[in-house]
Amino acid sequence: MQAVMTAEEMGAWLEQVFPQVKDDFVVEHVDGVNTVMRMMVQDRHLRPGGTVSGPSMFALADVSAYVATMAIIGKEALTVTTNCSLDFMRKPEAGKDLIAKTQLLKLGRTLSVSNVLIYSEDSEAPVARANMTYAIPPRKS
Amino acid sequence: MQAVMTAEEMGAWLEQVFPQVKDDFVVEHVDGVNTVMRMMVQDRHLRPGGTVSGPSMFALADVSAYVATMAIIGKEALTVTTNCSLDFMRKPEAGKDLIAKTQLLKLGRTLSVSNVLIYSEDSEAPVARANMTYAIPPRKS
Amino acid sequence: MQAVMTAEEMGAWLEQVFPQVKDDFVVEHVDGVNTVMRMMVQDRHLRPGGTVSGPSMFALADVSAYVATMAIIGKEALTVTTNCSLDFMRKPEAGKDLIAKTQLLKLGRTLSVSNVLIYSEDSEAPVARANMTYAIPPRKS
Amino acid sequence: MQAVMTAEEMGAWLEQVFPQVKDDFVVEHVDGVNTVMRMMVQDRHLRPGGTVSGPSMFALADVSAYVATMAIIGKEALTVTTNCSLDFMRKPEAGKDLIAKTQLLKLGRTLSVSNVLIYSEDSEAPVARANMTYAIPPRKS
Numbered sequence: 001m002q003a004v005m006t007a008e009e010m011g012a013w014l015e016q017v018f019p020q021v022k023d024d025f026v027v028e029h030v031d032g033v034n035t036v037m038r039m040m041v042q043d044r045h046l047r048p049g050g051t052v053s054g055p056s057m058f059a060l061a062d063v064s065a066y067v068a069t070m071a072i073i074g075k076e077a078l079t080v081t082t083n084c085s086l087d088f089m090r091k092p093e094a095g096k097d098l099i100a101k102t103q104l105l106k107l108g109r110t111l112s113v114s115n116v117l118i119y120s121e122d123s124e125a126p127v128a129r130a131n132m133t134y135a136i137p138p139r140k141s
Numbered sequence: 142m143q144a145v146m147t148a149e150e151m152g153a154w155l156e157q158v159f160p161q162v163k164d165d166f167v168v169e170h171v172d173g174v175n176t177v178m179r180m181m182v183q184d185r186h187l188r189p190g191g192t193v194s195g196p197s198m199f200a201l202a203d204v205s206a207y208v209a210t211m212a213i214i215g216k217e218a219l220t221v222t223t224n225c226s227l228d229f230m231r232k233p234e235a236g237k238d239l240i241a242k243t244q245l246l247k248l249g250r251t252l253s254v255s256n257v258l259i260y261s262e263d264s265e266a267p268v269a270r271a272n273m274t275y276a277i278p279p280r281k282s
Numbered sequence: 283m284q285a286v287m288t289a290e291e292m293g294a295w296l297e298q299v300f301p302q303v304k305d306d307f308v309v310e311h312v313d314g315v316n317t318v319m320r321m322m323v324q325d326r327h328l329r330p331g332g333t334v335s336g337p338s339m340f341a342l343a344d345v346s347a348y349v350a351t352m353a354i355i356g357k358e359a360l361t362v363t364t365n366c367s368l369d370f371m372r373k374p375e376a377g378k379d380l381i382a383k384t385q386l387l388k389l390g391r392t393l394s395v396s397n398v399l400i401y402s403e404d405s406e407a408p409v410a411r412a413n414m415t416y417a418i419p420p421r422k423s
Numbered sequence: 424m425q426a427v428m429t430a431e432e433m434g435a436w437l438e439q440v441f442p443q444v445k446d447d448f449v450v451e452h453v454d455g456v457n458t459v460m461r462m463m464v465q466d467r468h469l470r471p472g473g474t475v476s477g478p479s480m481f482a483l484a485d486v487s488a489y490v491a492t493m494a495i496i497g498k499e500a501l502t503v504t505t506n507c508s509l510d511f512m513r514k515p516e517a518g519k520d521l522i523a524k525t526q527l528l529k530l531g532r533t534l535s536v537s538n539v540l541i542y543s544e545d546s547e548a549p550v551a552r553a554n555m556t557y558a559i560p561p562r563k564s
Contacts, residue, residue, distance in 0.1 A: 340478050344478065368506065369506050370503065
């Protein structure tokens with residue numbers, strides 16, 4: 001599969017469609033298969049004790065799978081998450097950004113399926129794993 | 142199973158351990174099996190178009206399963222989410238609160254498992270379904 | 283939603299499309315929302331120790347969600363499972379059939395979503411919980 | 424992490440604890456992180472049309488995660504599956520074995536988490552993805 005948008009174009013698109021989260025995420029890499037997103041962890045993402053909250057990690061996984069899908073099908077606002085499964089495996093390191101590495105496993109006629117691994121920056125053991133399914137509108141061919 | 146906390150006690154406990162979300166959630170009902178939580182939907186929970194965001198629905202499911210578990214084991218801050226699966230099935234109605242009805246399916250020695258159905262207030266068809274697993278510290282018996 | 287097939291018609295249909303499992307499952311109840319299936323547990327479903335195997339419980343959940351969906355849309359062989367999540371919560375009782383109670387949560391244009399609770403017969407605590415998503419062909423309206 | 428059993432030792436152990444499936448699976452590779460299992464697809468695994476059945480793919484994912492976990496903790500019969508999520512993405516090719524590539528994401532004190540990708544032999548696009556969580560007995564350290 002071939003990406004139709006660069007990381008820069010994707011970042012600009014995200015700012016436009018999700019203005020409320022534009023200070024949270026950076027699109028670091030996009031190609032037809034792999035996507036890397038950074039979450040700039042801030043106080044509002046934390047739980048007492050310094051752990052990144054579950055909803056914040058969900059948000060990172062969700063936007064990562066969205067970007068992985070958009071990279072192939074192009075700007076398409078009607079795409080919606082239909083299913084996710086998440087495993088929280090380790091406590092994120094305090095004071096570190098989170099890095100999400102996403103592999104697009106399938107892009108079918110109506111569904112996209114992605115696998116996301118989330119890491120504390122510079123760590124090798126993932127803090128969380130997510131699987132995201134998006135429903136996509138039928139594409140013109 | 143028998144609840145050891147009332148809805149009021151639970152609400153007070155939530156305000157204490159999750160002060161950042163105390164304006165979002167109300168504990169409406171707690172007993173040994175079923176829990177009802179309300180999410181007071183506000184602008185910060187919305188996506189463009191007026192839909193409640195995925196992370197907000199995740200947060201509602203997560204806190205609901207936490208409350209369902211705490212109701213039985215009592216105040217226990219070390220409980221952590223280990224797994225969730227979520228289906229997003231319908232678009233929430235604009236301008237309505239979300240109501241989460243949670244059934245505690247299992248409370249074992251180290252895991253609790255809950256099933257959560259999320260509704261727009263006054264609607265019969267669920268907007269989302271979640272399954273949450275919490276790891277709980279071994280309890281003194 | 284309104285069922286278009288009775289439990290008897292559904293049983294006959296299952297025998298025809300899944301002849302290899304017709305000795306395993308009985309359709310006990312079908313209506314537009316709830317479905318009850320029985321798995322007649324036999325030696326080939328067991329693991330050492332007398333526990334019903336995971337694949338057997340998966341098969342029960344899968345056929346239950348299939349039946350719940352077919353009950354509304356009618357005989358439709360092209361329906362396929364796209365996603366499942368399963369929690370195994372308790373050890374099934376030895377020598378008891380399994381009973382699966384399925385609630386159809388959504389029947390959309392292209393997806394059906396079901397929630398399945400599996401019990402050892404005559405027990406109140408579920409041994410497993412499953413969530414099944416089926417892709418269904420677009421229906422004529 | 425370091426494997427404490429070879430692929431051959433693991434195959435012998437499987438034959439002993441799961442004699443009923445010993446003709447179905449071959450342990451092809453085991454190390455501390457990655458595991459490769461082959462499912463020798465036979466008529467009894469098929470659905471009408473030649474597709475490998477869902478329960479058969481579940482069984483392959485389940486045994487793969489079991490092997491990935493045993494490779495580190497050693498022979499431990501009390502390990503049980505607690506959760507799985509599965510995405511069925513493509514129809515397996517007729518007449519081909521299935522190959523499961525498993526990555527052990529976490530081996531904690533009480534839980535192991537694995538990610539499994541299942542392929543038709545010689546194909547690059549996965550037919551299914553599974554995430555398996557096993558509860559493991561506390562280990563002596």
